[in-house]
Amino acid sequence: MKQLSMQKLLLGLLGLATFILVWKVITDFKLVSPIFFPSPARTWTALLKGLAGGPLLAQTLETVQRMLLGWLLASLAGIMLGALIGVSRRARAFIAPTLELLRPLPASAMIPIAIAFLGFSDQMVLVVIAFGALWPMLLATIHGFSAMEPRLYEVSAVLGLSRLQVIRKLALPSAMPMILASLRLGLTISLILAVVGEMLASREGLGQSILLASRSFRSADLFAGIVILGAIGLVGSGLLSLAEQRLLRWQAVTR
Amino acid sequence: MSMTRMNVQAGQVEMASPVSHAAEPRIRIRDVTLSYGALQIIGGISIDIAPGESLCVIGPSGCGKTTLLRMLAGLARPTSGAVELDGSALGGPDRSVAIVFQDYGKALLPWRTAAGNVSLALEARGCPARERPPIIRELLEKIGLGRHADKYPSEMSGGMQQRLQIARCLAQEPKVLLMDEPFGALDAMTRQALQDEVLSLVATTGATMVFVTHDLEEAIYLGDRIVCLQPNPGRVGRMVDVRLAHPRDQLVTREDPEFLRLRRELYDLIKDDHQ
Numbered sequence: 255m256k257q258l259s260m261q262k263l264l265l266g267l268l269g270l271a272t273f274i275l276v277w278k279v280i281t282d283f284k285l286v287s288p289i290f291f292p293s294p295a296r297t298w299t300a301l302l303k304g305l306a307g308g309p310l311l312a313q314t315l316e317t318v319q320r321m322l323l324g325w326l327l328a329s330l331a332g333i334m335l336g337a338l339i340g341v342s343r344r345a346r347a348f349i350a351p352t353l354e355l356l357r358p359l360p361a362s363a364m365i366p367i368a369i370a371f372l373g374f375s376d377q378m379v380l381v382v383i384a385f386g387a388l389w390p391m392l393l394a395t396i397h398g399f400s401a402m403e404p405r406l407y408e409v410s411a412v413l414g415l416s417r418l419q420v421i422r423k424l425a426l427p428s429a430m431p432m433i434l435a436s437l438r439l440g441l442t443i444s445l446i447l448a449v450v451g452e453m454l455a456s457r458e459g460l461g462q463s464i465l466l467a468s469r470s471f472r473s474a475d476l477f478a479g480i481v482i483l484g485a486i487g488l489v490g491s492g493l494l495s496l497a498e499q500r501l502l503r504w505q506a507v508t509r
Numbered sequence: 510m511s512m513t514r515m516n517v518q519a520g521q522v523e524m525a526s527p528v529s530h531a532a533e534p535r536i537r538i539r540d541v542t543l544s545y546g547a548l549q550i551i552g553g554i555s556i557d558i559a560p561g562e563s564l565c566v567i568g569p570s571g572c573g574k575t576t577l578l579r580m581l582a583g584l585a586r587p588t589s590g591a592v593e594l595d596g597s598a599l600g601g602p603d604r605s606v607a608i609v610f611q612d613y614g615k616a617l618l619p620w621r622t623a624a625g626n627v628s629l630a631l632e633a634r635g636c637p638a639r640e641r642p643p644i645i646r647e648l649l650e651k652i653g654l655g656r657h658a659d660k661y662p663s664e665m666s667g668g669m670q671q672r673l674q675i676a677r678c679l680a681q682e683p684k685v686l687l688m689d690e691p692f693g694a695l696d697a698m699t700r701q702a703l704q705d706e707v708l709s710l711v712a713t714t715g716a717t718m719v720f721v722t723h724d725l726e727e728a729i730y731l732g733d734r735i736v737c738l739q740p741n742p743g744r745v746g747r748m749v750d751v752r753l754a755h756p757r758d759q760l761v762t763r764e765d766p767e768f769l770r771l772r773r774e775l776y777d778l779i780k781d782d783h784q
Binding site: 412504 | 612661
């Protein structure tokens, strides 16, 4: 078991090394102009410089904060709304068509509307993130609730559980695998929308920093920003994996 | 069958059976029918079940055994007639009526340990958190799961999971224990062990039991009375008293001539229905 995960880790690192090597070969042979495509070494230097003395650290924190706040809002709203809709068949019938209408709208299409209401503000970006990241959590919760084993509803009726107890003790845990998967999806969407929002509304953060670097042909800074975005995604998903392992321990047993 | 032998056996029962049919019934099924649209599932069933009695329900598939049990649990409403518990009509599920489902895999919470599953019943009846552990421990101990409190259902065998479901039902402190072919999916040895445990639980708690099964021998072994339902629509075909001494024993009871006679009698009844 331990050996297996060690092997997995090594393979993963090997894959990453290959990726960087290909990147290095492309830049070494100048297959793409260095003005647009910096070498790994230059990106690394820009990254260190940006983090140590430059504005990169502050911008990263800004973006992470934006992403987390939007994600948290979306998760809370999604799960609570999903629970409300999920427990009642009537509520589902009432709201399902509207949801289906709103769901396929790209979150970026909502940006003009959000700007109209909130201007170029941090709140505007937050609302766009929350709106875009809401869907996976909302739909997973609704689906998880309605997919609950019907026998458990009977068990809850015979035991005399209150409606709130049914939600907290039966429906929510039984929907948990789906909700956790959607939380991960929502985090990715939050990161994307945080960056897009910063670019469009020119709010402080990695999105804006990348955009400015690109406009002034500072390709190394541009890539440093992208590397950080990748790292944020990696760390976020890793943390959620850990949470998943803890919360779904009962599933690991079966596998 | 000679009359004298019947009488002798009847005499034995008065001594052996703890049940008095004269008492106010715990459950009274009063002319109950149930229809889905034009389809009548249950067509007028009336049975009185005494406190502490163990009634087994048998019959061919589609005769409404499970439907009858679901009505006793309050999970299905009779179209006409009523089910009474201690003299008052049963309007829906009631905490004092517990039901053990056949599909233990679906009735248990896979994300809770054995202890957690039992705890659910205690949480439902508002038992304070600090009072729960000793009750849970005692119940799991009683049903033979004392060492498995921290296991998840997926780590347990079918027999253990069904034990766990029974423990959760006992946590309700029910007056009536309904069982819907609870051992149908278990192997023969496990099944016999659980039959004995259920009998001793019913004896110690004084609970009234209604046990649905398609296994004639199980019905005779567990029952004080056996009701044999007939299909289309489901109705009482025959009510049979089981005059076998308590406590019952897997070997002795099953070799008792009365046991064999009952098996023959019920077998003929069921066989007729299938023709």
